[in-house]
Amino acid sequence: MYRTFLLGLVVCAGLLGVRDAHALLHDPIFGASxxxxxxxPANDAEAARFLTQATYGPTVAEIARLRAIGYSEWLRQEFNKPATAARPYMEAVNEARLADGQSGVSHNNRLDRWFHTAATGGDQLRQRAAFALSQILVISDQNSTLGGEPIQVSEYWDILARNAFGNxxxxxxxxxxNPSMGKYLSHFRNRKASADGLRQPDENYAREVMQLFTVGLIERNNDFTPILNGGQPIPTYNQSVVTEYAKVFTGFNYNNATTISNGTNTYLRMKCIExxxxxxxxxxxxxxxxxAGQDCPSDVDDGLDLLFAHPNIAPFVSRQLIQRFTSSSPSSAYIQRVAQKFLDNGFGERGDLSAVIRQVLMDPEARNAPTANGGKPREPMLRLTAMWRAWDAQMPAADTYGNIAMGMNNPSGTFGQRPLGADTVFNFFEPDYQQPGAIADAGLYSPEFQTLNESTLTSMSNSYYTYSWNSYVGMSSPPSNRPLLNLAPLVALASDPTAMVAEVNRRMMYGSMTTNMQNVLRNMLIFMDGASAIDKARTVVYVTALSPEYAVQR
Known part of the structure; x- marks a missing residue:
């Protein structure tokens, strides 16, 4: 079975001192020459466009690095960077708080850690990949149980980050x-049917592992087009298959507990009560x-092996990764090229996420000049992280317990999303969402627009004001609980509106700003002739952050 094969690789990996088992099949660390x-990249704009897709936002330093080493070497280095872990940070802050007689950590601390890593973490591509995977393999702190388990939820994020380039x-x-997934989709403490038949196994995880994590609802070609029979799509599975898979995921319970200092048990992996x-x-x-007659781990291995071997999994997963990185409406040819890398990374390995992500980012549809229907709306939180990174934001100092407050404790109410905090297992937005009007009429998809309404548009605008106009280095009374933009490069150009607009275009919009928008911003700055240099700088950044052009990455 596949798991037995992987186990052998893990043993070899330990002997050879390499980090991941999949690296023995295809180790990108030896890919450089x-x-x-x-x-x-031909210029800063091309480099910044790539980094907008592959990171939480380009920085001046990262643009220079990419232009010096090229795309392939940049990817090789990113694939081999270790994950910036959330759970150890959470445990350290928790222990420090408890030792001082304070309450333990909460999800606010988890979100502080997430935003700080997004803004400053060195493993940018890995963390972006984890964010993409978190919107496919969804758990949510809105679950009543997980809402009280921030450290365990942090561990789930670390699983996604550690495995972002694995198999x-x-x-x-x-x-x-994972116990957080077990609690969220209720196969934790899932039991076999009772002798009288009154109790049946819970079907929640069985349904979602097929519908959302692996194969979807209908049979697909490798380019994601539906396979038809008599003009009708063919269901991937029926209720009977859900019922049978529910039996596979029975017996799950806790493994031996590791106790942390607040007395809450945190578990890395469930076990089975046979x-x-x-x-x-x-x-x-x-x-x-x-x-019949197999133990629980063997049944789970067999059940997952069959889903992993299903033809649908390659286009199903590939399409969603494309949507999260580069394009809301990828062409069928784009999906097929990425799906082919899922099927075979070039070394005979199926499911290699590093090969899939490389193809997503380096595909001609991602690297060629953008088309009218190309690109995607930036996810709301990524508009904020990109602004921080564009202007080399200064991070707040850690408090006495080691926590770095980022001022984003409840982004769901503001942005319609937060990490591992979706309203349902279907994520913040569904991959097939089509905004009514021109987008739907053209047969295109726009998942990110599903979170937008009058309330979120207003709250986002207010938030960008808070994090630009009211958050910059040099304020007389700077806030201590949020990053501060370093607007010195703009202030130095304050006497030249054209140069100010060009700098904003370079840092925030990878040179994609239209001539019309440049003229509008330039005229605004000319009108502000009597204003201070810093007021001009923070105004042009804030207005750009609000603009429809900044809201879309091409």
């Missing part, structure tokens, strides 16, 4: 056995069977 790079099959395994596991023969996806 001594030749001069031939894939350098999707291994990630599925770790997600399935007496509560259904050992009957199970007929699952595609009519395949899982033999």
């Amino acid at each position: 001594f030749e001069a790079p031939t894939d350098l 999707y099959r291994e990630l599925l395994d770790q997600v399935t056995w 007496s509560e596991h259904d050992t009957t023969l199970k007929t699952v996806i595609g009519g395949s069977t899982i033999p």
